[in-house]
Amino acid sequence: MWDKVKQLIGTAAPMVGTLIGGPAGGAVGGLVASALGVDNTPEAIEHAIKNDPEAFLKLKQLEMEHAQELKRLSLEEGRLAMESARIAMADTQHAREQHRDHWMPSALAIAMVGMVALMFTAMMFGPPMPERYDSVLMIIVGSVLTAFSTAIAYWLGSSKGSVDKTKHLKTSGG
Incomplete structure (x- = not known):
């Protein structure tokens, strides 16, 4: 439901629209609800935007008045996303490091x-499969191929090649 509100708000106040769907969404949703004079629910905000002819003006004014705080929230949201990606990459690298040899x-x-x-x-x-098993067969084939590609990418992907190259350089004194 917030996705619809995010799209509606994004046309008038892009920074508010972007933030309402992220980690700071609760706080920004509260600001939007307060500016529109409604409850802090996606339904109430959507209803106000669609039925109040001055809603977009109020949202634009909200964005201008709170520009600094919204920019800070946007930067914080970006920092959190980067930190999350860094943690995920470190976790994957650690798993590969643990199993490299x-x-x-x-x-x-x-x-x-x-x-x-x-x-x-x-x-x-092999013998032809009855048509009634076509869907099941495609699900099995898809699952096996997904597992195959995931395993190959994890174990033998470019990171594995990089680890092997580094190991070779260390042993050869390079």
């Missing part, structure tokens, strides 16, 4: 390649 990447890659090869061999040369 493990036998699992090779075993997993071989097992996944074998499973995909057998699956497609069975589909091409």
Whole structure:
């Protein structure tokens, strides 16, 4: 519901519209509700925007009066998003670091390649499946291919190549 309100507000007050959908949305929603004289609910705000001819003017005025605070909230929201991305990347890097010399990447890659090869061999040369199983078969194939691509990207992706290159440079004295 807030997405609809966000779009409506964004046409008159883009900074307010952007912030209302993010982590600071509750505070910004309260400012919007107060400026429009309604409850702080998406329904009440949407109703006021659609039915009050001066709503957009009030929102624009709100944005101008609170420009500094809105900019600060926007910067804080960006900082939080960057921190979240940094934590996710560090987590992935840590997991790769923990398993970099493990036998699992090779075993997993071989097992996944074998499973995909057998699956497609069975589909091409095996007995035809009854039509009523087409949907189930496509779901299974999609799931296997998704797992295959995820495993390959995790274990053998560009980060793995970078780790191997760094290890080679350290051992060769480069």
